[in-house]
Amino acid sequence: MTKLRFKAVALASERKPVEVKKPTSKTSEYYGEKVFNRKAMSKYLSKETFKALNNAIEKGQSVNRNLAEHVAAGMRMWALENGVTHYTHWFHPLTDGTAEKHDAFVEHDGQGGLIEEFEGKLLAQQEPDASSFPSGGLRNTFEARGYSAWDPSSPAFIVGDTLCIPTIFISYTGEALDYKTPLLKALAAVDKAATDVVHYFNKDVKKIIANLGWEQEYFLVDEDLFMARPDLALTGRTLMSHESAKNQQLEDHYFGAIPERVQKFMEELEYEAYALGIPVKTRHNEVAPNQFELAPIYEECNLAVDHNLLVMSVMDKVARKHSFRILFHEKPFKGINGSGKHNNWSLCTDTGINLLSPGKDKVENLRFITFVVNILAAVHKNNGLLKASISSATNAHRLGANEAPPAIISVFLGTQVSDILDKFEKSSVKDAIVVDSKKQISLGVGQIPEILLDNTDRNRTSPFAFTGNRFEFRAVGSSANCASAMTALNASVAEQLRLFKEEVDGLIKKGKSKEEALYEVLKKYIKESRAIRFNGNGYSDEWKAEAKKRKLDCETSVPVIYDSYTSKQSIKTFSGILSEIELHARNEVKWETYTKKIQIESRVLGDLALNHIIPVAISYQSILLTNVSKLKDVTDNYKVLGAEQLRLIEKVSTHVNAINAKVHEMIDARKAANNIESEREKAVAYHDKVAPYLDEIRYHVDKLELIVDNEMWPLAKYRELLFIR
Ligand code: ADP
């Protein structure tokens, strides 16, 4: 093992950047060449089919059999011309990542040969025997198989020799078994609810589009060093290792020059992403050594989610070509920053208005305030749910760890928008309606500058921040499927907007003018949702105490946080999106996943501690003992001359004994937890009784790392893992 470590260090340090075959054409020319996008559609589909398909996509209507037949024929022709031999329905089961099952395009031709075939029904629907995916008991209860069904709003694409068709994944009785189904429903709900509300201001709007721009953080590690760390390879994070003397203190990595090996990786990644129609734009070094970020230009939410998942799998593949392994874990290394995935979210109309951009006049600004205030109210009411939507065993390491927001959802508005809302709360409709520029100034509503100064006033400690023309949900984990957070957020805002419309219309019916009604309800919401607004330091202990007083959800245990999914409020929020049965079933999956992740970590740590660390520590101790006994052979003064050796012998014993005892206690805790029937209680036991040992054992292992002869230490150290040359 020791040999493996040093071999890996040597290989990693000699590795050269991999040259990338660069396309000779401009980015705009090969952009989307592997996507069955509008350009390809217009070439391979008849005019009528093209029009009918676009119509169905824009209106969110289902595609009938006849249309599917025509689209499939065009798609097949396009795919075959691009060297494709297989196709797959590509979906997002309730695990990390995506699923695909490839089938060849071939069918019997009836004369002993084969022909290339791809019928409409194969495009529209499939029944993959994907019975091993988690369903939280839904499929047992209903004894049904899972179906995948085409999502025409996300275009098909080619990976290698395979045509990938984005699909939803549902049970025979229609329950969602994936992330995409509820996301599409939440997006439809927010479209409907926001369109209704926007009609107070703009009658011509027909559709509201939720946009998402994600920022993906990740780490790269040399592949040989990665393989020399079984914990990293099996769990995605290092379960032990002392901090490197130098890590991110000097802030010399952040925005620094990108190492050439990494630069080459990024170039190839970007090329692949562009070919797949993913508009990647930003790349830079992040705060921690070996940490980087990739961000595209924002897109429609459903497409952006698909693109994030797709790019994560492309990143993994390209990293391997460059002899790296990519880490999406939220906290692969202790003592340095972890990785998140900021979700920049906004609502736009089909007429091109960003509803989160302050406007030029009174009406536009009242519209801006309407949406901001409703979002505040939605986040306030659903703060527990939103936290649940980003909570996982892995993200728990990052939240509240003084680098990412705490496990409390609050909204940062910045001083400017806060002031506007405060003034609005005290204003009356007369203030705004009177065309008196002075009054408007004092009110602030008519005078919000188009680009807010707050753009620069970024609060990095806030989990949900207004950043000029969008909200940035920063608590999302780097390994997460954005759909989870985006479903919860869009569903919350949709429910809130529906309620708002009801209340405003109610007042109008009672004889109030539209403006009066809007003012009255908005002012009430500003008051009611005040508790969610926080512009201060989210890392501070004072905030934790204050948040408790404000009755915000302060729970930190991930399995308990999931309870929010089935709260009264959440069931209302998800009405028409996820049924109570589905919510319960999905929580079963979440608890099971949580348990399994901690269980795997606990097993890996136990094995490594017993098989790698203790034997090496004892071998080193034997050397010390031999040394002391040899000293004793030659001098009576051995206790003085061997003082340091004796001290180390004792220390090694202390740590070895502690590790041994704690590993066995941890195994007992696991056994006890495994006997618990309920998935929720089991996950709680893993959180309360098993997980704490991971830190306790690590503490002693890391102390040993500082004592034991470097030559003997079996695992690659942080200083070796973390600095790509
Ligand atoms: P930061 O300064 O936070 O690192 P950027 O300005 O680079 O971020 O933008 C981050 C992401 O936000 C990008 O994906 C960008 O396209 C996206 N974004 C910008 N404007 C909007 C918007 N109105 N709605 C949604 N996303 C947006």
Ligand code: MG
């Ligand atoms: Mg950002």
